[in-house]
Amino acid sequence: MEVEPRRKGKHFTQDERAKIEALHKAGLTHQAIADIIGCCRSAITRELKKGQVEHLDYKTWIVSKVYDAYAAQQTANYQKTAHSKGLKLGNNxxxxxxxxxxxxxxxxxxxxxxxxxxxxxxxxxxxxxxxxxxxxxxxxxxxxxLPVGHPKKRKGKVAEEKLMRSRNVLHRSIEQRPKYITLRNTFGHWEIDSIIGSSEGKKESCLVLTERMTRQEIVIKVADKTALSTVSAMRWLKRQLGKDFKLLFQTLTSDNGCEFADQAGLDALGLTTYYCHPQAPHERGGNENNNKLLRRYFPKGKSMKNKTQYDATMAQYFINGYPREMFGGRCSSDLFKEELERLPLKNRQKVYRFFSI
Incomplete structure (x- = not known):
């Protein structure tokens, strides 16, 4: 059978669909059909999927899906008519x-x-x-x-020995964390992480905290990615919030990075800190997703040397005011404010001023 080259982007005609049906019933592969019709294999695959109908075999009473050229043509005609009505966007x-x-x-x-x-x-x-x-x-x-590209391929399975080496056995495991925290329906439980810009400027870092229920974000510019800087930043945060710190911060969940190694220092602030399993970022899912938003202000590969706390605060405002599909278009700041109103805060104005509410 002769191959007739087809112009790229051309829609299938009714005769071509009939030919596709006959070739498909004859048992030819998608690639073989594409070579005969004169198009790419993916176009044949999409066409065969679009024109599927249910067929009942009256001998066996088995229902199966088959390609029907007439049904495919009817679908194409409908789509063409619907599109011709114009775009909803119009001339706006x-x-x-x-x-x-x-x-x-x-x-x-x-x-x-x-x-x-x-x-x-x-x-x-x-x-x-x-x-x-x-x-x-x-x-x-x-x-x-678009801000989020194609997902990366999963890395290969990490050896169990390597995972065990990357975890401090003296740390409080996430397995000890109360199960109700996992449900994200109680306020005051935070995830913590840090980000760097480039390997050359890895001493320059931002400490990021995400409230699990509302996804409210706090971004603090720190001098370096060390346990000392992390504890110092949390002490500064406690001073800013005063006696209300204990109402707002009940637990922390972190990874096993060196900057979170001082469990005793964090516990001394009244924070019960839990550590995720090695190579398990999904256990801090809210934190990881907010980091994607934060990377729009602090891209990977670019040093943070010239970034200041002002830049970190602007990124924080952007994230907290970001409309969330999971919240029906509402932002984290709205939900966070509602939770604050339920708390018996001792200095409400000070807390609201800190979070710019």
């Missing part, structure tokens, strides 16, 4: 530009929609915005512009 160029500006500032598509939803009299869904980005309808935005 200001709305598109506002979405693009938010995304370029580091907001995700969902967060960008939440940021501008009350300004332009129009709201689109997250899925629609992703489609518009793919079609090039959002100014200055492509998939490469």
């Amino acid at each position: 160029h200001a709305y598109a530009a506002a979405l693009g500006e938010c995304i370029c500032m580091g907001y995700s598509p969902f967060a960008a929609i939440q940021k501008v939803k009350d300004t332009y009299g129009l709201t689109i869904s997250k899925q629609t915005l992703y489609r518009y980005i793919k079609e090039g309808l959002i100014p200055n935005v492509t998939y490469k512009t």
